Amino acid sequence: MDLGIKGKRALVTGASSGLGKAAALALASEGVIVTINSRTKENLEKTAEYIVKETGNKPNIAVGDISSSDNIKEIIKTAGEIDILVSNTGGPPPGDFSDFAEQDWASACDLILNSALNLTRAVLEPMKAKGWGRLIYMTSIAVLQPIDDLILSNTYRAGLTGFCKTISNKYAKFGITANTVCPGYTGTERLWHLAESRAEQSGVTKEEVMKGFGSVCPVGRVGKPEELASLITYLASIQAAYITGASIPVDGGLYKSLI
Numbered sequence: 591m592d593l594g595i596k597g598k599r600a601l602v603t604g605a606s607s608g609l610g611k612a613a614a615l616a617l618a619s620e621g622v623i624v625t626i627n628s629r630t631k632e633n634l635e636k637t638a639e640y641i642v643k644e645t646g647n648k649p650n651i652a653v654g655d656i657s658s659s660d661n662i663k664e665i666i667k668t669a670g671e672i673d674i675l676v677s678n679t680g681g682p683p684p685g686d687f688s689d690f691a692e693q694d695w696a697s698a699c700d701l702i703l704n705s706a707l708n709l710t711r712a713v714l715e716p717m718k719a720k721g722w723g724r725l726i727y728m729t730s731i732a733v734l735q736p737i738d739d740l741i742l743s744n745t746y747r748a749g750l751t752g753f754c755k756t757i758s759n760k761y762a763k764f765g766i767t768a769n770t771v772c773p774g775y776t777g778t779e780r781l782w783h784l785a786e787s788r789a790e791q792s793g794v795t796k797e798e799v800m801k802g803f804g805s806v807c808p809v810g811r812v813g814k815p816e817e818l819a820s821l822i823t824y825l826a827s828i829q830a831a832y833i834t835g836a837s838i839p840v841d842g843g844l845y846k847s848l849i
């Protein structure tokens with residue numbers, strides 16, 4: 591199927607590893623001109639090399655911490671006018687309410703929520719003027735079913751979901767769709783860190799924790815980053831024009847509610 595996005599411009603943040611890297615690769619495979627972002631130049635260069643090798647399309651690199659609105663302005667200057675925004679970043683640390691001080695909450699808000707707001711602010715008006723745009727926000731299964739030791743993630747991703755839904759209502763008439771994608775347990779570096787943290791608390795190995803993540807969902811394994819990336823690429827397509835305001839899980843059936 592021709593997704594109709596060859597030659598469009600995408601910015602994928604948090605793209606030097608894991609889910610962001612997989613999304614950048616999948617978009618580049620469709621002939622999208624991709625800019626990849628993360629905080630670390632060296633990681634981005636390695637990712638860019640990998641994407642060129644796999645797709646023949648060389649992504650642009652925009653280094654910067656997206657928790658800061660000034661950095662976002664610089665990233666957008668490098669990326670140019672964006673048709674497809676994939677707003678993604680690292681996850682905040684795991685823990686309970688009592689583990690975090692005021693500054694931890696502020697940092698997590700900047701990382702998860704304010705980054706997405708500032709990225710949207712930077713791309714929305716040009717999309718509106720063009721009459722076409724795709725806003726895709728990475729959240730988590732935690733917005734559908736909060737995860738006990740991820741209070742920072744549960745809180746700010748829920749806020750991001752509310753933001754996305756509101757934007758989707760307002761901007762649909764300008765050809766702009768806005769959706770969130772909600773990964774369940776997906777085999778990336780981040781998930782290994784979470785497995786390590788759980789392993790320390792429970793006295794088992796991180797490998798056993800990983801196996802446990804897979805066994806709790808009907809599919810019986812953790813997800814592959816490329817499985818989430820396929821959804822992102824579809825949401826970016828011309829065919830997905832009628833999907834907006836949705837929060838779509840890619841979780842092997844982990845989320846058990848009917849709707």
Ligand SMILES: NC(=O)c1ccc[n+]([C@@H]2O[C@H](COP(=O)([O-])OP(=O)(O)OC[C@H]3O[C@@H](n4cnc5c(N)ncnc54)[C@H](OP(=O)(O)O)[C@@H]3O)[C@@H](O)[C@H]2O)c1
Pocket residue numbers: 603604605606607608609610627628629630633654655656657678679680681682701728729730731743772773774775776777778779780781
């Ligand atoms: N994997 C899962 O099972 C899962 C499930 C649900 C939700 N999620 C969420 O999905 C997101 C991506 O997860 P992942 O598993 O792909 O994580 P990951 O492997 O840790 O990748 C995170 C990416 O974000 C970049 N990054 C981190 N902080 C950044 C910042 N402030 N500004 C710009 N880039 C930043 C990292 O690169 P640098 O370090 O070079 O900056 C890296 O490229 C996370 O928010 C995670 O919590 C993941």
